[in-house]
Amino acid sequence: MLKINNLNAKIKNKSILKDFKLEINPGEVHAIMGPNGSGKSTLSNILSGKKGYDVSGEILFENKNLFKLETEERAHEGIFLAFQYPLEIPGVNTNIFLKTSLNAIKKARGEKELDALEFLNLVKKKAKELKFEEEKLNRQLNVGFSGGEKKKNEILQMSILQPKLSILDETDSGLDIDALRIVADGVNSLRKKDNSFLIITHYQRLLDYIKPDYVHVLINGKIMKSGGPELAIELEKKGYESYN
């Protein structure tokens, strides 16, 4: 599904990712763990299409060259990023944002767009599953939301858009234990044989709830070690220092 070959990324001449390699197959859950400044967020930014990076190498998503696709085209192809810091958009109703987003993607794929009623039924169902208060759907997008609510809103969007590849950028940070469980349930309910996940995190905690197939340790822009779920536990014990 996703193939990253020798990805190098620089920002303002500072090298962040160095010959980065990763392959994710359909249905797999990969976790990338690493200390602050190791390049985790840069990776998610580049995958999502954020501008401002000087990149070389290759990223293929279902054999399509990602560098040739605009941010929105990547979303249309089925790439979703749950943002580390979800943005506030004043004056824009959360429901309307969600509907606009879903229909933009459906339209690009040549699928039938949902009318107001169909959408409302869908969003109500999903919000209930994620214990996301319906009242918040009528508030301005992320404005006045707590950190946890913002993260849950990201997962709600993910469950509505049903992406092929979901990238979770430190979705667990700032979540209390209940919210963490809800977020994990949301992810687990989306786990199907065709859907893949890339979970970026500092801590092993989230991986107690979302069991990854692979764990990678990212240090200084390079994957230093890959393994199964046990690697996360090892990391928690030893710390990142020992991989330097």
Place this chain on the structure above:
Amino acid sequence: MKKEIENLKEYKYGFTTDVENIRAPKGLNEDTIKFISEIKKEPKWMLEWRLKAFERLKKLKEPNWQKPKYPKIDYQDLYYYSAPKNASSKPKDIKDLDPKILETYKKLGIPLEEQKRLNGIAVDAVFDSVSVATTFKEKLNDVGVIFCSISEAIQKHPNLVKKYLGSVIPITDHYFATLNSAVFTDGSFVYIPEGVRCPMELSTYFRINASQTGQFERTLIIADKGSYVSYLEGCTAPMRDENQLHAANVELIALDDAEIKYSTVQNWYPGDEDGKGGIYNFVTKRGLCKGTNSKISWTQVETGSAITWKYPSCILKGDNSIGEFYSIAITNNHQKADTGTKMIHLGKNTKSKIISKGISAGLSDMTYRGLVDISSKANNSSNYTQCDSLLMGNKCGAHTVPYIKNKNSKSNVAHEATTSKISEDQLHYCQQRGLNSEEAVGLIVNGFCKEVLQQLPMEFAVEAQKLVGISLEGSVG
């Protein structure tokens, strides 16, 4: 997709209609004024009124305090009257209208034919210097509402016109208002009788077609005691290299317990990407809350014109009267705007509210200028002002110039202002959710303008939302 966006970026109302015109000879002089008055078969008092304004004009100087500067206008090199030949005497029936003009309005999305009329909206169509058609007249007549061109009102309802014309904007007011008083050609007239709630939205659609012609429209709306009316105006013009002057006067009068809601969607040709051409939109709009408990509310969506220079204002004379101003002004490319409002509190317990949203992109420049004046007699009055500016890119400007004069210790004034930028991160977030950059900007800007868009009548709110998006297209890289 790219092609569609390209098409949208073009000003889609920029076409011209090839009709034969009757024009007044070029130049601003007594003969021109007499020509206008004569062709409109005006009574003598009207001509005298115009000439009085013209005498006054000779003593006035064009103001120069505004932020956007423009090259000197040669008033002798303009036509002051231009009308399609067979419309200079307004046809009784829309069937008799020149098919080319009908087609023009159809292209603009304003069908005038009986069977295709906009539901529940009566339209007065003004083409250059004349009103060419007014729809739903009979239906309005049934409830006593008068909705016709100002030219017709001068002939058929002289007492109302005499009583109110110039009562809010005196002919001595200022250069452009006085110029308008001397040479105004057409516009709408509305009278809502006592106790009547106007059963439909009234609207005027202004179209500039002829070149080298100034449009001097005059609109007068009177809401008698306990009445209500919602009125909307829309404006477009062809794309031309020259700058064309549009200097309108709009007067509103609300008597006891009456309410007037006046909405504008202004989309005059803004000029090309390099700032060539476009309309100079120098307009005087003023409402008088004459009676107690009266209310006047201005809502404007200003997206067009090379230069927009206007301050729709309220004079709150009646006790307990309310004035409101909701504004969205958008400038892109080389457009300039100096706009805002004046709230003059004279009566007791008067309230005013100002919500202004300015968006500047490209190389454009935007100024909010507003006056809140609470007189010593206006006890217990209050104003709330909120001015928000949104900048796109690093080359545009936004300025806020509020003047506050509170001469009454029992009254209070509150002012809030913010300036923000659309962040790259917000755009990225929307794009990651599948919106292209234009859609993302449209969404964010519409969110920014929401409080004002909500004030528009339903039918126009949707169109205004689209217009907001289209006006900013091409403003993100």
